[in-house]
Amino acid sequence: MASSPGLRLNEPAGRWLLAAVVIGSGITFLDSTVVNVALPAIGEDLDASLAGLQWTVNSYTLTLAALILLGGALGDRYGRRKVFVIGVVWFALASLLCGLAPDIGTLIAARALQGIGGALLTPGSLALIQASYVQEDRARAIGVWSGLGGIAGALGPLLGGWLVESASWRWVFFINVPLAAAVVLIAARHVPESRDESATGRFDWAGAALGAVGLAGVTYALIAAAESGTSPAVTVVSVAVGVAGFAGFVWLERHSAHPMLPLSLFSVRQFTAANLVTFAVYAALGGVFFFLVLELQVEAGFSPLAAGAALLPVTVVMLLLSERSGKLAQRIGPRIPMTVGPAVSAAGLLLMLRIGEGASYAADVLPAVVVFGLGLAITVAPLTATVLGAVETRYAGVASGVNNAVARAAGLLAVAALPLAVGLSGDDYRDPSAFGDGWRAAVVICAGLLALGAVLAWLTIRSDVLEEPAAAAQPVEPPCRHHCAVGSPPLQDFCEQTEISVRIEKRP
Secondary structure: OOOOOOOOOOOHHHHHHHHHHHHHHHHHHHHHHHHHHHHHHHHHOOOOOHHHHHHHHHHHHHHHHHHHHHHHHHHHHHHHHHHHHHHHHHHHHHHHHHHHOHHHHHHHHHHHHHHHHHHHEEEEHHHHHHEOOOOHHHHHHHHHHHHHHHHHHHHHHHHHHHHHHHOOOHHHHHHHHHHHHHHHHHHHHHOOOOOOOOOOOOOHHHHHHHHHHHHHHHHHHHHHHHOOOOHHHHHHHHHHHHHHHHHHHHHHHHHHOOOOOOOOHHOOOHHHHHHHHHHHHHHHHHHHHHHHHHHHHHOOOOOHHHHHOHHOOOOOOHHHHHHHHHHHHHHHHHHHHHHHHHHHHHHHHHHHHOOOOOOOHHHHHHHHHHHHHHHHHHHHHHHHHHHHOOHHHHHHHHHHHHHHHHHHHHHHHHHHHHHHOOOOOOHHHOOOOHOOOOOOOHEEEHHHHHHHHHHHHHHOOOOOOOOOOOOOOOOOOOOOOOOOOOOOOOOOOOOOOHHHHHHHOOOO
């Protein structure tokens, strides 16, 4: 049995726990948005190529996507507070190494270590809320956690731009250290430990490793292929390693008694359909957010602070409208919102084609990002609800974790593939004309991905999200009452994940 919850939100202990998980998850929300704004300054200071900037983003996403399911299971088994704190400390030390990095290679390695820390602490933040508060206070605690997380995500680009402009890009990483220290102190004194006493079985370390190898191989091939001087043999070998890693992962997950990713989930047609839409939508988002902050600084001539502030309306719109979008989808079903939302976001991207040399924020940037954010607000909450509602309630933690990993993998591959697709490489990000041409081509591709997501939703998503009425639960309201993350869908609780994985594999 899991530990019995007993904290109340109106008590000091309950408020301290909420502070710990909000700040702890907040540093990952900040990191997911703040680093992109610093990329031009990082490239100039460390004399990095475009491939170096791609890996600065992707090395973090790769380890996070590969290990986030495993991180949730570790917390259930060994203690959610313990694993959460280990993740926070790990993240802080890796952030310190990022800030001290003397070259781009060291920064990339440190970012990969950051992703490991993020995989340990991210699922633990929501799991601690679910395991520690009494039932009647959980919804309110999740709402506060989600809302404050949304504010952290909104402020990330603004904070990053200010730090780059007033101090150095290195402070984008250094700022995590005092925040992490505060989390550790609060957790040591005020956060109760909890674990799933019934969790049994081995951890799927081999599955996590093969998944990481698959992602790394394909990502390396895509990035290396765009760089002049790369041997075709290196690219071919990298692709082969990636494909072999994915093939080994699928085989192992199919035959393992304790899989990290129960493949039987994908036998549920609605779950598979929702994840296909997730992949298309979040691939577009990953590409847009990588390119947009570079375009604003490289060709449009915005300062880092102005480029960061330009993204603020996206998250503000999501903060204001995501809850209403979720309620609307509960009334009319998810098919229409998941079709209309990506289409609206695609229209917002096409408006971004006006961004270029001498662009005006009010005339060229603001209308585009508002329309883009409106489309995301329509899309993300119904998408999360569809994923959770497609399976039985007891499988919600694993289903949400899979969806989160799919979204992160989509963004990872998009950042790797888009520069190759639009012909950018080397130092092109320092040439306003060359980068501007690549930016406009990338916008069209990302708009096409969003349009594909809309078509997939219309063809595959049912307004009734139940796959099998006799077996499935009623649709689940997503844990994003006030905000849905831009970088990935929100995570549902990972409680009892190991036991759930076994039951899924054994179900008829």
